[in-house]
Amino acid sequence: MPLAPLVAPGPPLSPDELARYxxxxxxxxxxxxxxRRIRNAKVLLVGAGGLGAPILQYLVAAGLGELTVIDDDRVESSNLQRQVIHREADVGLTKVDSAVQAARRLDAGARITPIRGQLTPxxxxxxxxxxxxxxxxTDNFATRYLSNDAAELSGTPLVWGTIFQFSGQVSVFTPGHGPMLxxxxxxMPDADSVPSCAExxxxxxxxGVVGATMATEALKLICGVGExxxxRLWCYDAAAAHTMTLELETDPDREPVRELGEYHQVCAAPPATVQELEVSELAAVQAGATVQLVDVRESWEREVVAIPGSIHVPLDRVLAEGWAALPDAPEGRVTVLVCKTGARSQRAASALLAADAxxxxxxxxxxxxxxxxEVRGKVLDY
Structure with missing residues (x-):
């Protein structure tokens, strides 16, 4: 549905701006x-990662008046495959500082405010x-629902997008003008119901495709152009080069959002039923003859780094076959699960305990x- 322009026109454009735009x-x-509306607009970008990178580039290039970027992460080498505002030289920098540098490379006069931290209630x-x-x-359910609820309470339009593997989705949630999330x-779904992008x-x-689409929607809202x-939910399947748009409806029975909640709970710590083993304790545990250390990562990850003595059983097999996927039965044995950071192995451990408490x-x-x-004294990322 067409909407009136979101932002009033700013001052007349200078000769340099007339040429640039x-x-x-x-x-x-x-x-x-x-x-002039674009030059007068103030936009908050939550996240300076895979989607935030092309969004920032196209908004700054379009001449956006003011851009605030909030992110609490640092640039890692594994980000460079898709987060195109960050460079090799930026590894270790906060993402918001790297984002400021990227914006200034596009436009030395860009007005960009970095916030190192998380969006919170x-x-x-x-x-x-x-x-x-x-x-x-962003790439987590907690922030997506927090953003939706804050948009509904404040009346602020929200451009929303998500990506996973080869698929992406984009929609616009505008309070009072159509459905919200x-x-x-x-x-909110359970924290482990959908694998993360890392997994x-x-x-x-x-x-780039999804982020540029989100930037396009933002500029359309600002200018009041197009629909x-x-x-509507725009869906893109990169593997099949296929797009489709789904019609969405407001739920007439849904209670309106009245206050912000406890969004961090969706990212809560692992359940108490799975005990955590510290790296400093691993050697002592491995010394026992009845211990099996199971690495649930993919084969290529073990070529980057693997703990000596570990056996390889990918997560998909553990989830599908349970204890049958492991070479040794659980009786009398201690099974230690390991992955890149502990998230996938947590899922594997929970599945095994569900089968045998x-x-x-x-x-x-x-x-x-x-x-x-801690053991090799080598900081890795992949």
């Missing part, structure tokens, strides 16, 4: 007035109210990355 000025529906409403539009480029999915992977160039994805199953905290750092 000439291709917008001749564009039907944008023109000089639309470009304590700061979300204030941040949303201070901006014309919010774009959620909770109309589609009233409750399932993501096709690098997919981030934003309000009440009396078995002794431990999860190596921090996984092979922490083991490499």
């Amino acid at each position: 000439a291709r917008h000025l001749t564009l039907p529906g944008v023109g000089p007035e639309g470009q 304590d700061n979300a409403l204030e941040l949303f109210a201070a901006h014309d539009l919010v774009i959620d480029g 909770r109309d589609l999915f009233p409750e 399932g992977g993501v096709f690098g160039a997919l981030c 934003p994805l309000i009440g 009396q078995a002794t199953v431990l999860n190596l905290a921090g996984g092979t990355l922490r083991w490499a750092s």
Whole structure:
């Protein structure tokens, strides 16, 4: 559905701006007035990763007035495959500092505010109210639902997107103008119900397609041009080169959001039924003859780093076959599960305990990355 422009026009464009944004000025529906709206807009970008990277590039290149970027992470080498604003030289920097540098490379006069931290119930409403539009480029359910609820409470339009493996989705949630996220999915799913991008992977160039689509939706809202994805879910399958758009409806029986909740619970610590084993304790445990150390990563990951004495059983096999996937039966044995950081091995351990609650199953905290750092003195990332 077409909407009125979200942002009022700013001051007249300077001669330099007229030259720089000439291709917008001749564009039907944008023109000089639309470009003045873009120059007058304030946008909050949540996340400076795979989706945040192309969003930032296209918004800054378009001449956005003010951009605030919030992220609490640092650049790692494994980010470089898809997070195109970060370079090899940026590894170790905070992502927001790297984002500022990337924005200034595009436009030395870009007005960009970095916030090193997370979006939380304590700061979300204030941040949303201070901006014309919010774009959620994060990769976890907790922040997505927090963003949705803060948008509904503050009346701030929200551009939403998600990616996984070869697929991506984009929608626009505008309070009072169509459905919100909770109309589609009233409750947050369990934290381990969908694998993370680290576990399932993501096709690098997919981030560019989905992120650029999100930036496009933001600029359409700002200028009041075209039909934003309000009440629609745009779906892209990169593997099949296929797109489709689903119609969404508001749930008339849904209770409106009245306050922000406890979103961190979806990312809570592992259940108490799975005991964590510290890396410093592993050698002593391995000294026992009845211990099996099971690495549930993929084969190529073991070529990067593998703990001596570990046996390889991929997570998919553990989840599908349970104890039958392991070479030794659980009776009288201690089974230690390990992966890259402890997330996948946590799922494997939970599955094994669900099949035999009396078995002794431990999860190596921090996984092979922490083991490499503490035992080998080598900081790795892949």
